[in-house]
Amino acid sequence: MILNAPNPFRPGAGRVPPELTGRSNVLADYTAVLGSVASSGEGERPWIISGLRGVGKTVLLNQCGRDAIDAGWIVIKLEASSSQPLAVQLAKEIYVALRKAATASEKVRKAFKGTFAVFRSFQIKIDPNGAYGFGFDVQPAAGKADSGQLSTDLAEMLESLGLAARAAGTGVLLAIDELQEAPTADLEAMNVALHQLGQDLRPVPLMFLGTGLPSLPAVLAKASSYAERMYLYQTLDVLSPEDTKEALLAPSQRERVTWSTGALDMVQDVSGGYPYFVQACGKHVWDVAASRTIDVDDARIGIGRARDEVDAGLYKSRWERATSAQQEFMKAMAQDNDAPSLVSEIAARLGRAQTAISAPRQSLIQSGLVYTPRRGYLAFTVPGMADYINRHGH
Numbered sequence: 509m510i511l512n513a514p515n516p517f518r519p520g521a522g523r524v525p526p527e528l529t530g531r532s533n534v535l536a537d538y539t540a541v542l543g544s545v546a547s548s549g550e551g552e553r554p555w556i557i558s559g560l561r562g563v564g565k566t567v568l569l570n571q572c573g574r575d576a577i578d579a580g581w582i583v584i585k586l587e588a589s590s591s592q593p594l595a596v597q598l599a600k601e602i603y604v605a606l607r608k609a610a611t612a613s614e615k616v617r618k619a620f621k622g623t624f625a626v627f628r629s630f631q632i633k634i635d636p637n638g639a640y641g642f643g644f645d646v647q648p649a650a651g652k653a654d655s656g657q658l659s660t661d662l663a664e665m666l667e668s669l670g671l672a673a674r675a676a677g678t679g680v681l682l683a684i685d686e687l688q689e690a691p692t693a694d695l696e697a698m699n700v701a702l703h704q705l706g707q708d709l710r711p712v713p714l715m716f717l718g719t720g721l722p723s724l725p726a727v728l729a730k731a732s733s734y735a736e737r738m739y740l741y742q743t744l745d746v747l748s749p750e751d752t753k754e755a756l757l758a759p760s761q762r763e764r765v766t767w768s769t770g771a772l773d774m775v776q777d778v779s780g781g782y783p784y785f786v787q788a789c790g791k792h793v794w795d796v797a798a799s800r801t802i803d804v805d806d807a808r809i810g811i812g813r814a815r816d817e818v819d820a821g822l823y824k825s826r827w828e829r830a831t832s833a834q835q836e837f838m839k840a841m842a843q844d845n846d847a848p849s850l851v852s853e854i855a856a857r858l859g860r861a862q863t864a865i866s867a868p869r870q871s872l873i874q875s876g877l878v879y880t881p882r883r884g885y886l887a888f889t890v891p892g893m894a895d896y897i898n899r900h901g902h
């Protein structure tokens with residue numbers, strides 16, 4: 509514990525890091541798109557950002573959401589889940605956004621007037637029993653977003669939102685996290701809706717941003733074949749050595765705390781730039797440090813504690829939830845460490861035919877623990893999973 513210096517580090521899902529490093533390129537591109545969409549009043553290609561567990565997707569999506577709010581945009585943000593239809597979640601979040609529009613400036617309220625009625629039509633089909641009051645009477649818009657076909661209704665709903673935003677001189681951000689979790693039929697409807705909007709002579713000023721695991725591009729392509737060409741795909745990587753050091757140094761400097769070169773190198777090396785682990789190391793090293801200069805001993809002890817925390821929070825439960833067939837399968841994969849494993853090689857290691865291992869393979873993909881980085885290969889979605897299995901998975 510460093511006297512009078514609060515610990516700035518934030519390990520944990522979606523927690524805003526004290527310094528968002530290594531994301532300036534993607535954020536600069538994003539800001540440029542926001543600017544051009546708002547000034548032209550026309551939409552851009554939808555974005556998909558995928559990456560491994562804990563690499564910083566949620567944090568980035570939330571930052572994009574804040575930037576859009578700061579720019580005066582209408583923001584609809586949600587986290588997809590396999591247990592809830594995407595359409596119902598969308599209805600709930602569009603409702604929240606519209607309630608805000610209803611209390612905004614006169615110009616915004618006027619622009620969105622017709623959208624309330626379209627929303628009513630949309631909502632009556634999607635979630636007829638939900639509570640969606642506005643404090644004033646809103647009748648459904650006949651013939652709009654009420655066909656009962658989700659793709660058509662969603663396209664009409666989003667178009668109405670976009671047209672209103674254009675009239676108000678702004679844009680709409682639709683941001684969905686964990687998109688790979690959404691039911692396939694819902695993803696298909698969403699793809700169709702976005703595809704349809706993109707084909708307009710003058711697409712409405714809507715920006716779509718979807719984030720999820722590395723399996724997401726394949727999941728979208730499975731829902732609609734043209735998804736491969738429709739979205740602009742980007743991957744989010746672990747932090748470079750320089751960005752890792754910056755993530756540790758910048759917040760420390762603000763508290764007038766410095767790191768010895770050896771301590772900094774050690775954390776950078778051990779963390780591999782994995783953002784969740786970087787935050788965990790920062791936090792624990794800080795907690796064990798006794799003075800304002802963090803040394804190698806602080807780093808060594810702190811890294812050990814960080815590893816225990818990450819083991820307990822990230823790997824242990826995933827390992828223990830797996831069936832014994834899945835565990836055997838993952839152990840065979842872990843021999844390749846974090847590198848992708850050839851499926852034929854996994855089968856050989858298990859002494860089985862490839863067809864005989866398809867059940868654990870499918871179930872591990874289904875549960876989001878492994879994915880197919882390229883044909884014939886499998887890899888873990890959680891960085892460091894192989895290392896954990898090699899240390900603990902006996």
Ligand SMILES: Nc1ncnc2c1ncn2[C@@H]1O[C@H](COP(=O)(O)OP(=O)(O)OP(=O)(O)O)[C@@H](O)[C@H]1O
Binds near residue numbers: 527784
């Ligand atoms: N660019 C960054 N620089 C420093 N720390 C970061 C960065 N991005 C994320 N982090 C930290 O990494 C951790 C994980 O971030 P986040 O929850 O956004 O990851 P994620 O990719 O959404 O993970 P999951 O796949 O489990 O949802 C958090 O503790 C966050 O503070």
Ligand SMILES: [Mg+2]
Binds near residue numbers: 521522566567
């Ligand atoms: Mg996340």
